[in-house]
Amino acid sequence: xxxxxxxxxxxxxxxxxxxxxxxxxxxxxxxxxxxxxxxxxxxxxxxxxxxxxxxxxxxxxxxxxxxxxxxxxxxx
Numbered sequence: 001x002x003x004x005x006x007x008x009x010x011x012x013x014x015x016x017x018x019x020x021x022x023x024x025x026x027x028x029x030x031x032x033x034x035x036x037x038x039x040x041x042x043x044x045x046x047x048x049x050x051x052x053x054x055x056x057x058x059x060x061x062x063x064x065x066x067x068x069x070x071x072x073x074x075x076x
Contacts, residue, residue, distance in 0.1 A: 014075045016050035022066040022073070023048070037061045 023033065034044040039058060047054040047062075054062070054073075063070050070076075 013050055015054055015073060016048065018068075018073050018075065019048055019054070019062070019066075022068045026066055028066075033062070033065065037065055 023029070028036075030044045030048045031041055033039075034041040037044075039061060043055075043058060044062075046052040047058055059070055059073065063073060066073075
């Protein structure tokens with residue numbers, strides 16, 4: 001494992017947990033959110049599953065849609 005990779009994985013996991021929580025509260029799936037926002041499903045799925053970090057583009061679209069702040073979603 002690369003030095004510092006564990007920290008990044010924990011950070012992505014925290015974002016993933018909060019993203020899934022916000023989606024649950026709103027009652028939407030990754031597919032529904034992707035369709036509503038006009039973002040490719042695979043991009044949303046990778047962020048929701050923690051497979052990859054959420055991009056700024058996705059963050060800027062997802063936060064208002066879910067009614068959360070970027071600070072909250074990123075755990076700041």
